[in-house]
Structures are given as structure tokens and as C-alpha cells.
Amino acid sequence: MYYLSYFSDYAFFTYISVRSGFAFFIALCLSLFLMPKFITWAKAKNANQPIYEFAPSTHQSKGSTPTMGGVVFVFCTLTASLLSVKFDNLFVILALFCLVLFCAVGFIDDLGKIIKKDNHSGLSARAKMVFLILVSLICCVPLYLSGVLSSELFVPFYKHPLFDMGIFAIFFWVLVFIATSNAVNLTDGLDGLATVPSIFSLATLGIFLYLSGNINYSEYLFLPKIQGLGEVVIVCCALVGALMGFLWYNCYPAQVFMGDSGSLAIGGFIAYLGIISKNEILLLIIGFVFVLETISVILQVGSFKIFHKRVFKMAPIHHHFEKIGWVENKIIVRFWMIALLANLLALATIKLR
Template identity: 40%
Template structure:
């Protein structure tokens, strides 16, 4: 909004020229989202605590310490993240950019799905909300539409080869793509849905999910900016995606919203993000990776989320096939709790792992 209102004034008032720069608007989105969280957060938490009563239901089969320590903590903190993220994006990003609307659309739809899931859990005081199959259908349909739009926009961009639009780049290898054809659309949907649910599985301890999300968003902030610049893509050997650099603004908004939310989610958490936050943020990262043509790099940068999701799949498969469990409890962060690790130790060590993986993922931009 500010871009459209103030950029035309740049010819007359030089100071407004800064609104033409993605870097400036990304910083503005970061600060705006963080300030909204700080201002709205305390009031929203008090309101949720009053309305939810007993707060988020705690898994009876989870770590027993959670039943005592986390009982009564309100959930749906993802509303705070979504509110600040959406407002700051609409303020600072150009509203005629299709990639902005695709990522924002996935974020909002997944957020609404998560909100309904959280609402059912709180009102029914149960750990199960929306039926799993129904949740998956909504996610898949939304992700398919988002993937199709991203591919279609790139296909219709002058100078972009069809093979680039429908191919999947291999990290660390220059110019090599996996040809997917129109299978690129279901593949894109798989990336978006997988990312959403992986972040959702990671969200089990105070502050555990939000910091790795911010690290991933910060990484894709840089990737989006570089991929949207013809000069940098030529130098680094990356695929050039015109206009995708504006997604850096959304990444900045995610980082700002994450910092603001972490203020209230730091141990001991005053509020949980719930599925409202985890599904939407995971979906945003997945849609971002699809738009900037770095789908496989997301698996590296978001390797912590991948590990959490794999731990659940391995646990289920092992128990069904052999009757034995590989982990003491899944997702894997609960396994370390059962081993006697303190919650703060697990959280901080997982943050370190997320940072290391992000550095490895970002190194793929030059090592090719």
C-alpha cells in the first residue's frame, strides 16, 4: 500500500525514493510486524486466557511434566503472528505482485484451517480437532492452486524457458534441473503441504518452532532478493525469477512477527502459537520455496522440520511393522525429554542445529 501511495511522489520529493528499494521495505515490514505484536500481544493474551479457561488441552500420552507445567496456557497465538504478518505485508509490499498474493493466500488459508482446528480443541477440550483427512484435503487443494499459479506466472514471463518453469534445480550444481513437466504442480503442492505439517510437528516446546521458522524466513529473505535480481543470478548461476524479490518483504514480516511472538512465547510461554501459527508459517515457507525455485534447498534450510516429521513417520512405520518403537516418544524433541534433557536444553540445541542447516543451505547459492 505504501509502495503504491508514496513511490509516485519520489520524482517530486526525493525522500520517497527509498520506497522503491526492497531492502528498505523489508526492514519496514520487519519493524511493523514486531511493533504490532508488542502492542496487541498483551491484550490478546489476556482475552484468550479469559475466553479459553483451561487453555490448550495437553496430550495425555505426552511427557507428564507438560500436564502440570503447561496446563492453563492459552493457545491460538498464531492469530497474533498472522495479524502482524498480514498487516505489515499489505503496508510494505506492492499489491500488484502475483507472488506476494500466492504466499499470502497460502499463509491465510492455512492459518484459518489451523484456527478452526485450535478452536475445536479448546471448545471440546480434546487433543484432536479437525478430522485429519479434511485438514489434508484443504491443504492439498490450496497448495495445488498456489503451485499452479507460480508455474503459470513463470511460464508467461518473457525470456523464461519452459524447462526452467517446470524444472526443479539441484542444490550445489549449476544449471542442472530435474525435468518435471506438469508434475511440477503436484510436486509444489507436496513441498507446501509437507512444510506446513513439518513445522506443525516441531511446535511442541516453548520457543522450539518459532526461532527455526525465523531462521528459515531470514534465509529465504536473502534468496528471494537475489533470485529476483538478474545481475546477482547471473553472477551466482541461479535461476532468475522476475519480480519474486518482493517476497523478501513477507520474509521480513515473518521475522518481525516471530520476534514479537517469541517475547511472549519464551519459556515459560504465556501463549502457544497452536496450529493457527504452525500450519500457516510452514505453508508460507513452502510457498516461498516454490516461488523462488529453491524447493530442495528448503529441505536443507528447514532440515530440523524434516527431521521432526521423519521421526513421526519412522515411529509409526516401525510400530506397525515390528511392534517396536525407534524413539521413546515422537516427535523427536519428546524423545530427548524422555532421555532426561531439560526443555531449555533441547530448544536451544535445536536452534543451533537450525542455524547450522541454514548456513549449509545458503552456501548452495555460491558453491555450484
């Protein structure tokens, strides 16, 4: 769409805000159109992920629900983005690579589970970690070597960088990728539970991207000035639109799951946005629900290995609330509320610097 401006004196399609809006609606409509077709196809092929045997009993009825919906909304995001972005921007190119590569890792994992009808037959924990580290490096190394992004570390509520990480920035960014992708993956355990907090996180990061990419706004708000960053907002809006289309079929009771192909793609992309906007530490607030879920697993595993006692009835923590009698929809909506409040707090840090 940007290149349509070459055929007209009217600069309408050169604005990031306009192209972001187009990308959002293209991805939304495409997702709403393709998702039911994918559900029908997946049901015919019996492409459903087996339910974990120790999951709450209410989950066993979901065994026939198709999975790998993430492949569809990632495709919709890519299509809408390719129709809307400028292709001379490294940030955008890496953003698209990030989505595809993390989705590919999840796809391999999902496919193994579907083919063998066994929840443990996907990628082993070690193999998945190796793949995630590899794709993280593919996204991180060009950022560092190209010099388009500084290696300085910023923290919330403070307008100056703490220090320059140098070459160690690559290792830190890889850690951010691994932690965030796995955190979203752990959260994806109830219908729509990971989808809405992801939309909130993407919206918040999109605002940071737009402000940091604009020299006037970044200077006024004491945000890092990063040339070309605003173009990534278009990809961000495309993914939000695709996820909203997916949510239409993923909300309770879900007709389709995103699978690892979706959760890893979302987590990897959120990590990427946090890194390029210099909000790696702020991701702890932006993705608070994801952090909460991850901490619950760490506490559960650590407590059991050290003290042979469980902190929660079941981890991640959303299953704990199921075990104590909360209905699924109540857990989902309450976690959505927490995610919204956390992202509002994250946005407040823009002025509290």
C-alpha cells in the same frame, strides 16, 4: 509505502531493502503490542488447547496456556505487508493468500480443540489433509498457469536445472506444501522450538529470494532469474518481525502457543518460498530440524506397525530427549543451534554451485 514515492521525487520508498525494513519493524512492534492483549483475552475466554494425555508429565502444567497465537502474528504480517508491498505482483498476492489460507485451516483445527476441550476434537487427519491439499492447489495452480514461474527442478550445488517437470510440477509443489506444513506442525511441541528455526529458515529463503529477483546477482551467482521475486522479501521480513514479537511471549516458559493456526501458516509459507525460489530440494537442509522431527515420527510409526517395537521413547524426537532426562530449555536451545548450522550450510550452497 511504495506509493508514497508518487508524491515525491525522492525514490527512498521504491527500494525493496527499505520497505523490507519498514515491514519488519511494523510487524515486530504490532506483534509486541497485540500479543499481550490477545493473551489476556484468551485467558479470560479459556482459549487454551488441552495437553495430549501421553505427553511428558512436565507438560501437564501448561494446560492453562492460551493457544492460537498464530492468528495474531499472521495478522501483523498481513498488516505490515499491505502497508509496504506493490500490489501488481502475483508472487506477493499468492504469498499473502498462502499465509491466510493455511492459517485458516489451522484455526478451524484449533477452534474445535478449544471448544470441546479435547485434543482429538479438531479436524480429523483426513479432513485436515483434504483442506491442506485444497489450499496448496490454490497456491500452486496460478503459479503454473500464469507462467511467472518455470516448472524446472533445481538441486543444491548444481547451477543448471535437472529437467522440466511440466504439469507434474503442480503435484510436486502440493507435496512440498503438505510435507513442510506438517513438519513445522510436528515440531511445535516445546516453548519456542518451532519459532526460532522458522525465523532462520525465513531469513535464508529471504536471501535466496532477493538474489534470484535481482538480475545482476542471479547471473553472477548462477541462480534462477525470476522477475518480481524480490518483492516477496518484504512479506518474508514482515513475518520474521512478527515471529520475533511472538517469540518474546513464546520463549520458555511460554505465555502463549502458536497453535496449528501458526504452525501450518509458517510451514505453508516456507514451502511457498522454497517453491518460488526453486529451492524445493534445499528445503531439506533449510528446514533440517523440521525434517528431523518428521523422520522421527515416520520411523516410530513404521517400526511399531512392522516390528511392534519403538525406535524412540516417544516421538517426535524432542519428546524422546525429554523422556531420557534432558530439561526442556536445553532441548530447545540445542535444536536452535542445529537449525542455525543447517541454514548456514544452505547459504553456502549459493557459492558452491
